[in-house]
Amino acid sequence: MPTQSKSQAELAPPINFTKLKPLFRLSPDQILGLSILFILGLLVLLPMLMVVLQPVLQWVEVGSNAVGLGEIFQRRLWMASLQNSLYLSVGAGLLGGVMGAMLAIARHSYRFPGSRYVDLIVWCILIIPSFVIAQGWVLFASRSGISTQLTGSHLVSDLVFNPNGLVLIMAMKNFPLAYLAMSAALQWSMKNLSLAGRLCGRSAWQVFFTVRIPLLLPALLSGIVLVFIDTIGDFGLPAALATSYRYPTLPYTIYAAINHSPIRFDLAGILATYLAIIMFVALFIYFWILRARPYQFLSSQSGMQETPIAPYPKMLAGGVWLFLLVAVGIPIGTSFMVSFMGQLWNGFFIDNFSLDNYVNLFHNRSLFAEGLKNAIAIAGQSSILSAILAFLAAYLLTFTNNGMNKIIDTACTLSMAIPGVILGVGFIFVWNSPWLSSLGLNLYGKSELLVLASTATSVPVAVRILMGAMAQIPISQLNAARLQGASLIRRLHTIVMPLVLTALISATLSGFGSSIFELAINSMLRPPKFEMLAPFVSAQFDSGEYGISTAAVFVAGTVAAMIIAVCNALLRRHFGHLIKE
Structure with a gap:
């Protein structure tokens, strides 16, 4: 028997292990997917996980003495911050959602004088940092502000500096999110359904509220949730109000726990956990709304929305432009005026107006110039990194299909x-964790951490921009190149990148522009004695140097706009053979 088994073993064909290797070999797309997933996990998922797990980690480390989630109900400041954040975000969500929806309906239903410029103004409001808008309102409505000096009354101050007034300000800042959500839904006409309602004897207003609005309900609810999400996480408004009106919110209380002595990371972790939970619930509701199906109305007879001339075009134009004037004209116009004033409370006298604020920005060792230089450097590096990361991520999301x-x-x-x-x-x-310190990877307190954080915030917008452009590329072109032996890098370099180069430039420059005035991340993560633009502006405003603060905003905004314009022109000229205007 042993001899027989030995002969059988000798006669059996040997196992060819080279044929098993492809079973464990990853394709280039899979390697790219794992790499992008690792980077996004390090930049986004791991920080979020650490925030959510912080109460558990504190309990494991400290035991029963750890600060728990339930302690928020025993601390008055924490509870007030939670209540204020919820009231502000819910109110701004509802009011801003309605504002954006009504403006979108007016803009896409009728033509009126200046209607083509409404979208441009809305995008400007969306891009302007919230703390700049909030500072403008503080300068306009404070007890010694522009409105009081013009009218001699504190009526505007009393209307603005209360919870309902702050809801109105945040609604006017964030309504563009609802406007964009509703505008996308209004691209297609509901004319047939509206005519059917009119033939049934309903008036125009009845058709509007019983046919058109219900069919637009998903877009309206999405807009409300988007405004809610942006408002509850806003740091600019409470930062600007800190010197004029005490209204603590969760983001500002988290910031105070880390930046005021004594530093309490445990308290910041608990409050950040509450804010993260609220955000996750809001995101779940948002995605649930997007998946709603009972509102489908497009058919083979549907067409693009037509925009006839409004019955009363001047009246409609007056209402729209008055609203936009209040929303952005008052705060930005006030800030621009104050940038030329010596002292805000000295009034409208000719001696109180000069260019001194702009000149003083660059006197001696200019902290503004240093902060602007550092902000441009950080924004430049993060915009390039985010564009590369977004380009690769958009490729995976558009042209591959895997679990990652x-x-x-x-x-x-x-x-x-x-x-x-x-x-x-x-x-x-x-x-700042000990295990990274043991590996020599402790980046806390270094400028490189600002680059990584800015990259994390810039990637999502860049991904959406590039995915829209890549959706126009037939996958057959990539498949044909693959069959001809072109590698993944060659396909990306010779096919995908030239076809989406315009979008890639836009994604890079948009990331640069959004990072210049980032306040929360730069305030929390900047190294000691490392000046950054947005914290400098906020610090000058808090100390009462309103002229310096507003002048810094306009100088930095002009410089950023010029850099974007020059880079855009140079890139388009350099790649002119690939870009057709």
């Missing part, structure tokens, strides 16, 4: 919705 895509898409969506305060707290927990 859902996680990559989720990471990009989270970083777009999660406030900078929470992301900053998560970065501190990750990059």
Whole structure:
């Protein structure tokens, strides 16, 4: 028997292990997916996980003496911050959602004088940092502000500096999110359904409220949720109000726990956990709304929305432009006026107006010039990194189909919705941890951490821009190149990049522009004695140097706009053979 088994073993064909290797070999797309997933996990998912797990980690480390989630109900400041954040965000969500929806309906239903410029103004409001808008309102409505000096009354101050007034300000800042959501839904006409309602004897107003509005309900609800998400995570408004009106919110209380002595990372972790939970619930509601199906109305007879001339065009134009004037004209116009004033409370006298604020920005060792230089350097590096990362992520999400895509898409969506305060707290927990220090990777207190954080906030917008452009590329072109032996890098370099180069330039420059005035992340993560633009502006405003603060905003905004315009022109000229205007 042993001899027989030995002969059988000798006769059996040997196992060819080379044929088993492909079973464990990853394709280039899979390697790219794992690489992008690892980077996004390090920039987004791990910081978020550390924030959510912070109460558990504190309990494991300290035991029963750890600060628990339930302690928020025993601390008056914490409870007030939670209540204020919820009241402000819910109120701004409802009011801003209605504002954006009504403006979108007016803009896309009728033509009126200046209607083509409404979209441009809305995008400007969306891009302007919230703390700049809030500072403008403080300068206009404070007890010694522009409105009091013009009218001699404190009526505007009393109307603005109360919870309802702050809801109105945040609604007027964030309504563009609802406007864009509703505008997308209004691209297609409901004319047939509206005519059917009129033939049934309903008036125009009845058709509007019983046919048109119900069919637009998903877009309206999406807009409300988007305004809610952006408002509850906003850090700029409470930062601007700190010297004029005490209204603590969760983002500002988290910032105070880390930046005021004694530093309490445990308290910041608990509050950030509450804010993260609220954001996750809001995101769940948002995605649930987007998946709603009972509102489908497009058919083979549907066409693009037509915009006839309004019955009363001047009246409609007056209402729209009056609203936009109040929303952006008052705060920005006030800030521009104050930038030329010596002292705000000295009034409208000719001696109180000069260029001194702009000149003083660059006197001696200019902290403004240093902060602007550092902000440009950080924004430049992060915009390039985010564009590269977004380009590769958009390729995976558009042209590949694997299990990693859902996680990559989720990471990009989270970083777009999660406030900078929470992301900053998560970065501190990750990059200030002892296990990274033992590996020599402790980046907390270094400028490189600002680059990584800015990259994390810039990636999601860049991904959306590039995915829209890549959706126009037939996958057959990539398949044909693959069959001809072209590698992944060659396909990306010779096919995908030339076809989406315009979008890639836009994504890079938009990331640069959004990073220049980032306040929350730069305030929380900047190294000691490392000046950054947005914290400098906020510090000058808090100290009462309103002229310096506003002048810095306009100088920096002009410089950033010039850099974007020059880079855009140079890039388009350099790649002119690939870009057709």
